[in-house]
Amino acid sequence: xxxxxxxxxxxxxxxxxxxxxxxxxxxxxxxxxxxxxxxxxxxxxxxxxxxxxxxxxxxxxxxxxxxxxxxxxxxxxxxxxxxxxxxxxxxxxxxxxxxxxxxxxxxxxxxxxxxxxxxxxxxxxxxxxxxxxxxxxxxxxxxxxxxxxxxxxxxxxxxxxxxxxxxxxxxxxxxxxxxxxxxxxxxxxxxxxxxxxxxxxxxxxxxxxxxxxxxxxxxxxxxxxxxxxxxxxxxxxxxxxxxxxxxxxxxxxxxxxxxxxxxxxxxxxxxxxxxxxxxxxxxxxxxxxxxxxxxxxxxxxxx
Amino acid sequence: xxxxxxxxxxxxxxxxxxxxxxxxxxxxxxxxxxxxxxxxxxxxxxxxxxxxxxxxxxxxxxxxxxxxxxxxxxxxxxxxxxxxxxxxxxxxxxxxxxxxxxxxxxxxxxxxxxxxxxxxxxxxxxxxxxxxxxxxxxxxxxxxxxxxxxxxxxxxxxxxxxxxxxxxxxxxxxxxxxxxxxxxxxxxxxxxxxxxxxxxxxxxxxxxxxxxxxxxxxxxxxxxxxxxxxxxxxxxxxxxxxxxxxxxxxxxxxxxxxxxxxxxxxxxxxxxxxxxxxxxxxxxxxxxxxxxxxxxxxxxxx
Numbered sequence: 001x002x003x004x005x006x007x008x009x010x011x012x013x014x015x016x017x018x019x020x021x022x023x024x025x026x027x028x029x030x031x032x033x034x035x036x037x038x039x040x041x042x043x044x045x046x047x048x049x050x051x052x053x054x055x056x057x058x059x060x061x062x063x064x065x066x067x068x069x070x071x072x073x074x075x076x077x078x079x080x081x082x083x084x085x086x087x088x089x090x091x092x093x094x095x096x097x098x099x100x101x102x103x104x105x106x107x108x109x110x111x112x113x114x115x116x117x118x119x120x121x122x123x124x125x126x127x128x129x130x131x132x133x134x135x136x137x138x139x140x141x142x143x144x145x146x147x148x149x150x151x152x153x154x155x156x157x158x159x160x161x162x163x164x165x166x167x168x169x170x171x172x173x174x175x176x177x178x179x180x181x182x183x184x185x186x187x188x189x190x191x192x193x194x195x196x197x198x199x200x201x202x203x204x205x206x207x208x209x210x211x212x213x214x215x216x217x218x219x220x221x222x223x224x225x226x227x228x229x230x231x232x233x234x235x236x237x238x239x240x241x242x243x244x245x246x247x248x249x250x251x252x253x254x255x256x257x258x259x260x261x262x263x264x265x266x267x268x269x270x271x272x273x274x275x276x277x278x279x280x281x282x283x284x285x286x287x288x289x290x291x292x293x294x295x296x297x298x299x300x301x302x303x
Numbered sequence: 304x305x306x307x308x309x310x311x312x313x314x315x316x317x318x319x320x321x322x323x324x325x326x327x328x329x330x331x332x333x334x335x336x337x338x339x340x341x342x343x344x345x346x347x348x349x350x351x352x353x354x355x356x357x358x359x360x361x362x363x364x365x366x367x368x369x370x371x372x373x374x375x376x377x378x379x380x381x382x383x384x385x386x387x388x389x390x391x392x393x394x395x396x397x398x399x400x401x402x403x404x405x406x407x408x409x410x411x412x413x414x415x416x417x418x419x420x421x422x423x424x425x426x427x428x429x430x431x432x433x434x435x436x437x438x439x440x441x442x443x444x445x446x447x448x449x450x451x452x453x454x455x456x457x458x459x460x461x462x463x464x465x466x467x468x469x470x471x472x473x474x475x476x477x478x479x480x481x482x483x484x485x486x487x488x489x490x491x492x493x494x495x496x497x498x499x500x501x502x503x504x505x506x507x508x509x510x511x512x513x514x515x516x517x518x519x520x521x522x523x524x525x526x527x528x529x530x531x532x533x534x535x536x537x538x539x540x541x542x543x544x545x546x547x548x549x550x551x552x553x554x555x556x557x558x559x560x561x562x563x564x565x566x567x568x569x570x571x572x573x574x575x576x577x578x579x580x581x582x583x584x585x586x587x588x589x590x591x592x593x594x595x596x597x598x599x600x601x602x603x604x605x
Contacts, residue, residue, distance in 0.1 A: 010506075014410065017406055018482070025447065025475035026440065028443070030443075032447075033442065066390065089334070113596075115343070116339075117595075121595060123553075126557055128558070130577055150494060257438070261439075274441075275443075275444055282436060283434065285436050286434060
């Protein structure tokens, strides 16, 4: 009897602090957000009024909101696609793609892995400020300097609305690739060497080695990478807020859902409207999670 | 005679592979080299610019500095308060990571090793946090923390613009991943050792701290690294919760100079500040790169 009591006391004591913190700081704000989304709460009105779905109606006719959604959607497709293709290519070269007999990485593969991974440990804000300087629009920019020296016209990496989005994508890929090279390398290391050797003896070149052996066996890891990068694309904030002109500009050409939530809540003090945006973002994220779980149900290759 | 044939055929085989893979091998080395340049050059260019004068920074991007301006670093550290922000970051992350690991390990252990009513529900409550975008909670969170400031006694320490308040928020938002990962880890550990200790009269608490935690070390190390990096690099939450300048963490300080530099126009100090933010990471990463790589990728693979 005493033991059961002690056991119960132990469980309660160990869960008390984590669960309390989690309820107060995580669960309660999420729950409140759904209610705030249906009020007209602004910085000036002390008492928020219930307005039903008004915020959502306004949201769907808001051009900036649709721009933000389009940019998130474009990132959702492009960021995983570009990052995974580049990372797979490098992981293959570093682990399997050596020349000559046997199967192994190219010389110095460890060095490359360590180096490529480094941007991952930098804060996104640091990367954002760094590339703001790299992308300077005149001869003092790291990229435009050489371009102008060669006689080309300078590119408005962040000032041209047609280019800015691609600059954001480029920086995100720059930072992410190394992580996925390491992730795929770990996946490749768990594939038995004889698979590759048997294929090589049968006369498989590097291209068929990649498409017929590596990719199918690595498919599970690729899916994990896809989900991770998808979430990264949905959640993007700091790179846009810090790096781009006017926090998502020029002319909203790089803005995303997260920056619009922050702008509405903490610059315009439209708390109700910002929360409605958050609710929409929530459903997009959940939708993406369910979709990727559905699509990833596929036969596993046993080895 | 035989050995000559073997050597010769090997040579022929090697030539054969080279003929087949030659241009590909060249291309692959070229590709690797290209990405090396892409990774390194922006960072090295920043380091270079950090010792240039203002005029040189606005001149040709690839010119070398005439003299090394180390005073840029002094201005970044003092006038741009990078020293203060870095100290704030260290204080916040030290406490928040410690708190995260303590709370996370306690919750994960109980949820993984004890069956009781509501266990599954609590576990799912924690793990469901993995799917929520933090931006949905941002507005209410601001007011929750503001209201915490009105709590009697401890209020002034955990409200808005306090480091302790931010620490508590960090701990709470790190729970989903920490609990998810550590619970999975605790489930893989053998039960026999703990049971033997219980028979010998050790309490539940003692078994946890003296037997289970040391056994879970590899998992704890990975998640600690994951949390340190995640919390050190966090920008969104401090941006909302710390609005007084002297409370800012490093990411806020760095982001602010790039906007403030437009008015104060101390671009040299900006590059020095960036360098000051990157260099410690470079040193830590060089020493612990194996642990950092496995710590960050471990979650993805399991």
